[in-house]
Amino acid sequence: MKSIQSLVLIGSGNVASLMAEAFKDVGLDIWGVYSKTTENAKILAEKINVNVFKSVAEIPTDADAYLLAVNESALPVLIKELEIIEGILMHTSGSVGLDVFPENVSRSAVFYPLQTFSKSRQIDFSTVPILIESKDNQILEELMVLGAKISNNVKIADSVQRKQLHLAAVFACNFSNFMFHIAEELLKENNLDFELLKPLIIETTAKLNEISPLEAQTGPAIRNNKKILNKHLKMLENHPEYQNIYRLISDQIKKLKSV
């Protein structure tokens, strides 16, 4: 079976950088980095000691695969520019379907790591689910082997499933993180240390190893403790936006009981 040995990176953001390092670590032959922001491409290229391609024309067309780790909105134009590429073109977006590739791009695929990537934060890819998609079974096999090099959790998922997962991930990760942000803001205003909440946050997540979020739900809303709910809304008077969030989510949590 053919396997992916050589790789070109397109993009130089958090996803591109962290995946590049993971691929580098398992010995993949990375030919170079191309990015619209050449400065970022240079930083990444230096980090993993590879070439920078300063224009699309400079990108060699015969690498085994091309990782398109760019902003979703940049994909259509980029894909058009890369039409002459012979290797596998794979994008890394949860929310973009395989149909972003036009019919004439035959070797198209998706290689989506279901994780949150921040700068200055190392990722252990071994547990990260990698969701792969392609219409071509041989490409799927190649992606499976490629994914298995960095993760123990490679799964085939179609575009509909991947989009659903991405939407769920926005709630589970982006929105829960914003709840942590609000908590930190509220404590800061009162000169209280966010560190005090860390054991609570750790336990909130750790619980999920044993029980479902539904069973794990605690707090004044699930107990329908109107007195505390009203007290909290009053305390948020200077933050109408947090007050709205508090009210909306509490109203939903209250309904859990009657389910």
Added chain:
Amino acid sequence: MKSIQSLVLIGSGNVASLMAEAFKDVGLDIWGVYSKTTENAKILAEKINVNVFKSVAEIPTDADAYLLAVNESALPVLIKELEIIEGILMHTSGSVGLDVFPENVSRSAVFYPLQTFSKSRQIDFSTVPILIESKDNQILEELMVLGAKISNNVKIADSVQRKQLHLAAVFACNFSNFMFHIAEELLKENNLDFELLKPLIIETTAKLNEISPLEAQTGPAIRNNKKILNKHLKMLENHPEYQNIYRLISDQIKKLKSV
């Protein structure tokens, strides 16, 4: 210095149960359990091998301390019933002030464990912040020593600070958990396994050891990716309540950028 050796438990819910076990483990002399729901009191009493007090009249008045781990709304009446108690009365609520105790109850205090407690879930108390409060410095010292028996993180906090912490905890724990619940619901509807999100959820929390929630914020809203935001709102058409939450939180996250 006098130290708390004997304890009576009032309440038999999750907080009472888990704290009872923690105190039992460090060798405190637990005289017994009283709860309005005698059935629950029996279960807890059996678990930790202590007496059940079937009425307030049965409760001995001379234990060193009484842990009032009951629903906040039950506290005022309960405290009135326990007026003749000679030991320290300490409630465990984040959102109830010390002023729930009338002036004539001199030995009053708060012993608030900042944690989320679920049935069938063991708690390692050693990292749990215990926030203590009393007008009496000697009682504070006694609570400090008592707290230190089960936790490495005992802090003095007044009622205002404790209420602020509790409000922040609702966002950080209860609301983030509800985000996990929504994620699980959305996946279930599409026959996708919530397990797939666990590495993401773990990382979302783990990040906070290195960076603030503000720096950790990722997702379509912080990138102000209107196309994906609209796509997600459309996908939530059958869940107007989740759609509202999605819109409200995303609008707030978008504003982070301009801060």
